[in-house]
Amino acid sequence: MIDITPVDGVPSDAPLLEVKDLAVTFSTSYGDVVAVENASFALRRGKTLAIVGESGSGKSTTAMSCIGLLPSNGRITGGSILFEGQDLATLSEAKMRDIRGRAIGLVPQDPMSNLNPVSKIGTQVAETLLVHGMATRKNVKERVIEVLTAAGLPDAGERAKQYPHEFSGGMRQRALIAIGMACQPRLLIADEPTSALDVTVQRTILDQIDQMTEQLGTSVLLITHDLGLAAERASDLVVMHRGRVVEAGPAQQLLNDPQHPYTQSLVRAAPSVAAVRLRPGAYTADAGKRAEAAEAAFAEHQGETASAVPAASEAGKNIVEIRDLTKVYKRRGSSEDFYAAKNVTLDVPRGQTVAIVGESGSGKTTTARMLLKLIEPTSGTMTFDGMDVGTLDKAQLADFRQRVQPVFQDPYSSLNPMFTIERIIEEPLNAYKRGSKSQRRARVRELMDQVSLPHTALRRYPSELSGGQRQRVAIARALALKPELIICDEPVSALDVLVQAQILKLLGDLQSELGLSYLFISHDLAVVRLISDYVCVMKDGELVEAASSEEVFQNPRHPYTRKLLASIPGNELNIA
Numbered sequence: 278m279i280d281i282t283p284v285d286g287v288p289s290d291a292p293l294l295e296v297k298d299l300a301v302t303f304s305t306s307y308g309d310v311v312a313v314e315n316a317s318f319a320l321r322r323g324k325t326l327a328i329v330g331e332s333g334s335g336k337s338t339t340a341m342s343c344i345g346l347l348p349s350n351g352r353i354t355g356g357s358i359l360f361e362g363q364d365l366a367t368l369s370e371a372k373m374r375d376i377r378g379r380a381i382g383l384v385p386q387d388p389m390s391n392l393n394p395v396s397k398i399g400t401q402v403a404e405t406l407l408v409h410g411m412a413t414r415k416n417v418k419e420r421v422i423e424v425l426t427a428a429g430l431p432d433a434g435e436r437a438k439q440y441p442h443e444f445s446g447g448m449r450q451r452a453l454i455a456i457g458m459a460c461q462p463r464l465l466i467a468d469e470p471t472s473a474l475d476v477t478v479q480r481t482i483l484d485q486i487d488q489m490t491e492q493l494g495t496s497v498l499l500i501t502h503d504l505g506l507a508a509e510r511a512s513d514l515v516v517m518h519r520g521r522v523v524e525a526g527p528a529q530q531l532l533n534d535p536q537h538p539y540t541q542s543l544v545r546a547a548p549s550v551a552a553v554r555l556r557p558g559a560y561t562a563d564a565g566k567r568a569e570a571a572e573a574a575f576a577e578h579q580g581e582t583a584s585a586v587p588a589a590s591e592a593g594k595n596i597v598e599i600r601d602l603t604k605v606y607k608r609r610g611s612s613e614d615f616y617a618a619k620n621v622t623l624d625v626p627r628g629q630t631v632a633i634v635g636e637s638g639s640g641k642t643t644t645a646r647m648l649l650k651l652i653e654p655t656s657g658t659m660t661f662d663g664m665d666v667g668t669l670d671k672a673q674l675a676d677f678r679q680r681v682q683p684v685f686q687d688p689y690s691s692l693n694p695m696f697t698i699e700r701i702i703e704e705p706l707n708a709y710k711r712g713s714k715s716q717r718r719a720r721v722r723e724l725m726d727q728v729s730l731p732h733t734a735l736r737r738y739p740s741e742l743s744g745g746q747r748q749r750v751a752i753a754r755a756l757a758l759k760p761e762l763i764i765c766d767e768p769v770s771a772l773d774v775l776v777q778a779q780i781l782k783l784l785g786d787l788q789s790e791l792g793l794s795y796l797f798i799s800h801d802l803a804v805v806r807l808i809s810d811y812v813c814v815m816k817d818g819e820l821v822e823a824a825s826s827e828e829v830f831q832n833p834r835h836p837y838t839r840k841l842l843a844s845i846p847g848n849e850l851n852i853a
Contacts, residue, residue: 292319293361293496294343294464300355301338301347301520312338312351313520320464320513325487325497327511327528329504329543331773332744335520336500337386340466342366343498344381345373360464379409382462386469386500388449392441398425398452399437402459409460428455429481447478447637447800454482461493468500476800476844477636483510502773504547505803505845508532516540546778596762596794597625597648602657604643604818617643619818621657625762630788630795632805632826634841635815641798644815645764648796649683650674661762679709682755686767688747692739698750699735705757724753727790728783745776752783756791766798781807802845806830814838 301313313335320326328336341347343358343365358365360381365373377383385391393401402421406412412420418437425433428451441449454470465486471479486497487510501507507514507528514528516537524537535541602621605614618640625631633641647654650666659666661677669677682705685691692701702724706717725732728749739747748768755763765784769777781804787793799805805812805826812829814822814837822835833839 291362292359293322294320294498295359296339296343296356297359298356299339299342299353299358301335301342302352302354303348304350304352311354311520313342315356316517316520316522317356318513318515318522318525320496320498322496323491323494324513325499325511326513326515327499327501327507328515328517329501329507330517331502331543331775333519334517336517337468338520339517340468340498340500344377344383344466345370346377346383378405378462379460380463382457382460382465384454384457384465384467384470388441388453391453392449394441397438397440398444402437402452402455405456405459411460424455424459425452427485428452428458429478429485430455445637451478451482454485458485462495463493464496464498466498466500469502470499471503471506476802476841479506480844486510502777504532504543504774516543543774546774594627595624596627596662597623597796598660599623599644599648600658602644602647602659603655604640604647604652605655616818618647618654621815621818621820623813623820623823625794625796626810627761627794628788628792629810630797630808631811631813632797632799632809633813633815634799634802634805636800638817639815640818641815642766643818645683645766645796645798649681649764650677675709679705679758680760681762681764682758682760684748684751684755684763684765684768686770688744688751688772689739691751692747694739697736697738698730698742701739701750702753702757705754709758711758720757721753724756727756727787728753743776744772745779748772748776748780749783752780752787756787759791760793762794762796764796764798767800768797769804770799770801777804784808802830802841814841 296319297317299313299316300311303310303312316335316339318326318328328339330336338347338351341351342353343360345365345368347353353366356366360376365376368376392398399418399421402424403412403417406417406420406424407414421437422433425437430436430448430451436444436448441452444452450471454467457465457467457470467486470486471482483506499507499511511528514526514531515522516524516531516539518537518539524531524535524540531540532544535544600622602618603616604618605616608615621640621644623631623633633644635641643652646652648659648661648666650669654667661681664673664677666677696704699718699721702721703717706712706720711717712720721735722732725735730746730749730753734742734746739750742750752768768784769780772780784795785808788795795808797805797808809826812822812824812826813820814829814835816837822829822833822838824834829838830842833842
């Protein structure tokens with residue numbers, strides 16, 4: 278005899294969510310485009326199912342179909358979406374509003390466009406709780422603090438009083454997770470929920486989601502491009518490619534023995550801390566010599582904490598030297614100062630890559646912005662090619678800005694949406710009056726070739742390119758003035774693994790070809806392992822460890838570094 282649950286009349290062994298032959302079509306100026314075709318999968322109660330695939334594979338479109346949040350030009354043209362036995366594809370918008378938030382929660386990917394910039398974080402969490410009857414006016418403040426704390430935000434009472442622009446990217450993502458989890462939904466759709474988070478906070482958030490799954494029986498539909506995360510957190514896995522499900526099954530089995538060629542390519546492209554340095558021959562000294570150099574750096578500061586990358590033995594070998602760099606901010610409503618960076622000391626050897634890693638708020642981006650002269654340091658010195666960056670006059674500063682270029686994290690917001698690709702890449706050449714018009718046009722085409730983009734893309738706009746193509750445009754723009762140092766701030770964190778691998782290889786090839794030096798900011802240690810010669814670890818504004826890449830990954834000295842390495846999703850799993 279079949280057991281019937283008293284809540285919804287659905288057999289207890291039936292899937293919570295069952296997608297059958299789903300088809301989604303978008304209306305465009307070029308005609309109808311089929312984004313999802315005949316997609317089928319089932320999510321069991323209390324389990325986590327991950328959908329993986331590159332950008333444009335249809336994974337997010339499938340998830341948004343399940344919660345009725347397709348764009349206005351999108352529509353379900355076939356199949357069914359059964360949630361607790363009810364076909365969501367046939368429900369009116371009014372009925373879907375009753376289900377969203379309370380029965381099905383959502384954690385969207387982009388925190389900047391999903392948080393109200395003029396409303397305090399606490400107010401936005403409180404709104405969700407009040408609308409769905411999860412709090413009263415009397416206890417809503419207390420509930421907001423509970424929800425924000427559960428999502429991993431420290432000092433939640435004070436954070437609730439702040440606006441989104443006062444949060445780091447990782448903190449904003451945690452606020453979105455708090456909103457999605459606030460009503461304890463039976464199904465949580467998490468669309469790249471930790472893509473903006475460092476590994477330790479990522480583990481905190483994922484542990485919280487796991488705890489909710491275990492205690493409340495909540496099921497999780499996880500959309501991700503991180504195969505390590507999928508392998509570690511999901512019981513089942515669905516691989517999508519060009520709108521179709523190409524492979525599905527138990528996560529460990531599928532990742533350890535992929536059958537479909539596309540799944541095999543995803544597994545091959547996944548970065549791993551066990552991998553070797555991506556750029557062959559980039560640094561030929563053996564691990565022993567590099568370890569000795571690391572020891573020298575540690576000895577500079579009495580062997581307790583490392584505050585400098587191993588200095589080069591020959592004069593002029595370091596393109597950047599930073600000494601005791603500090604940035605202090607005044608806290609609003611507090612007499613205590615906030616140290617965003619404190620006594621940071623590091624070198625960037627010419628032609629090599631130094632990575633700075635750490636959690637959100639550790640000071641790594643603040644350090645990069647000070648070096649870029651985007652913010653002024655409170656104290657300390659920075660030299661570039663022997664010049665004191667803090668004392669540059671107008672002409673020297675113009676020269677400095679041509680020789681040092683940034684590549685920012687978000688390829689969507691770092692490119693002017695009103696400019697063609699040609700104009701975007703040509704802009705630095707125009708600003709510094711490099712060459713004639715014909716020479717500038719030739720240089721733009723040369724740059725397109727260097728970053729492996731077709732010349733046909735020159736007349737297109739950023740919105741017409743994929744995320745990976747946009748990041749290639751950003752790299753081409755950074756190369757336009759032939760800089761010597763490129764500061765890369767999380768340049769691949771928003772990209773799926775296949776595109777990520779392409780961009781990292783591109784950066785390595787360009788470094789070999791042009792002799793570039795990189796200061797690489799990242800929270801992804803697996804990526805850092807592939808790209809870096811030296812690694813600096815920051816925590817709470819201070820440098821706690823600095824050594825060669827081999828030394829940091831094979832013999833981490835500081836407990837915080839070991840914690841970072843232990844927090845990497847899938848680090849102990851053989852998926853790459």
